[in-house]
Amino acid sequence: MSTETNAKQPEPGVHFKKEMQTRHIVMLALGGVIGTGLFLTSGYTVNQAGPLGAVIAYIIGAVMVYLVMVCLGELAVQMPETGSFSSYATRYLGPGTGYTVAWLYWLTWAVAIGSEFTAAGILMVRWFPHTPVWIWSALFAVAVFTSNVVSVRLFAETEFWLSLVKVLTVITFIVIGAGAILGLFEMQHIQGAGLSNFTREGLFPTGYLPIAMTLLAVSFAFSGTELIGIAAGEAHDPQTSVPKAIRTTVVRLALFFVGTIFVLATLLPREQAGIVESPFVMVFELIGIPYSADIMNFVILTALISAANSGLYAASRMLWTLSDQGHMPKRFASLSTRGTPVNAIMLSMAGAVASLLSSVLAPDTVYLALVSISGLAVVVVWMSIAASQIAFRRHYVAHGGRVEDLQFRVRGYPYVPIAAILCCLLACVGIAFDPEQRVALYFGLPFIGWCYFVYWVTRKKRAQRLASAGTGHRSAGAV
DSSP: OOOOSSOOOOOTTOOOOOOBOHHHHHHHHHHHHSSHHHHTSHHHHHHHHHHHHHHHHHHHHHHHHHHHHHHHHHHHHHSOOTTHHHHHHHHHTOHHHHHHHHHHHHHHHHHHHHHHHHHHHHHHHHHOTTSOHHHHHHHHHHHHHHHHHHOHHHHHHHHHHHHHHHHHHHHHHHHHHHHHHTTSSOOOOOTTOSTTHHHHTBSSTTOSHHHHHTHHHHHHHHTTTTHHHHHGGGBSSHHHHHHHHHHHHHHHHHHHHHHHHHHHHHHSOTTTTTTSSOHHHHHHHHHTOTTHHHHHHHHHHHHHHHHHHHHHHHHHHHHHHHHHTTSSOGGGGOOOTTSOOHHHHHHHHHHHHHHHHHHHHOTTTHHHHHHHHHHHHHHHHHHHHHHHHHHHHHHHHHTTOOGGGOSSOOTTTTHHHHHHHHHHHHHHHHHTTOTTTTHHHHHHHHHHHHHHHHHHHHHHHHHHHHHHHHHHHHHHHHO
């Protein structure tokens, strides 16, 4: 986290290209959210919270996402910036908070990107058992890097088609699952499946607390929606595309996630949901769909590459923002002639590789800390978005702005952002009661404190250098 003053602005005539359309932004957000959290670990929520508890947890998660996204929408439409919520936090909550939010979000994606490449390589070995994992990981890394570095248009189109595969898979799963629930498809009999799942062990077989305990996992599953805010800085018409993308994305995510969890909770016994393999594979096999494992292997592979692709985009924009604000060497704020932050992309990829290496060399120490911090980071980022919206609205009105003039505004202010913050706090409180997730607090809170400490130390040093330079200039003038 180095610091350098006088961050370099983009060269004259070289700027971020406004090439993202509404369909790109919608699929970017959907693609950032629909991933391994839904395809692989959604069964964990059913197992821990019970069928009804899992549905409730995802409904709370969907409400939380809606509350946060409308707050982000007001900010992003009024101020479509590449730095998005980091810039808003800097402006309205303080530069130390903006600095911390940027590093938290960058670290989240750096850790995720490394994990995605590893997992993608492992999946390829299923089809090509005699090839090493690292070769596939390297090939996917090169492809994702190329997608991001060439142009934002190439990135957007690549992400659109990758995301489309996942969206169609989820829709197919919900339709087929609904058919199985209604008896339209023959299904292998399995004890503890069916609508009776919701009452077989009682409405809340594991109690009420696991609902709160799984909220962090649910929040992490929904993470990625905030990419809309980052993409607003490169949108062709953010005043039109961002509101439409937010409304479309939130509604679709709520239907996809809650619908998926309802199908899983109905068709799979709680004791078996997601314990051995992907719950999607289990349901498809029970219905009798041939090659279910291979189909989902391909879909999950697509999800991994898509997540890495959108993650590298988000991480590089956070580094660009830190450099643009003077918190990193100025070369990371430079853009190529095609409008891509090549140096920031390269450093973000290097961070992903470092995270990947730590998972091999120090899985129980360094990598555990990184994963724990990234798990908590998304909730903290969401809280900063809601808090920034409150501060922005107060500042806007105090300086003569009329709420009616906002092209996109939060209705129900200030209750909506306050409710968003409370939901995020509930997720943090919930993990305090889970011994397996509690480690996120142990590593996450000290890291947040460290970011603030680094910011204030480097700020003080910058102030001293500027003061020394000013004194020297005056002395020279006096002579």
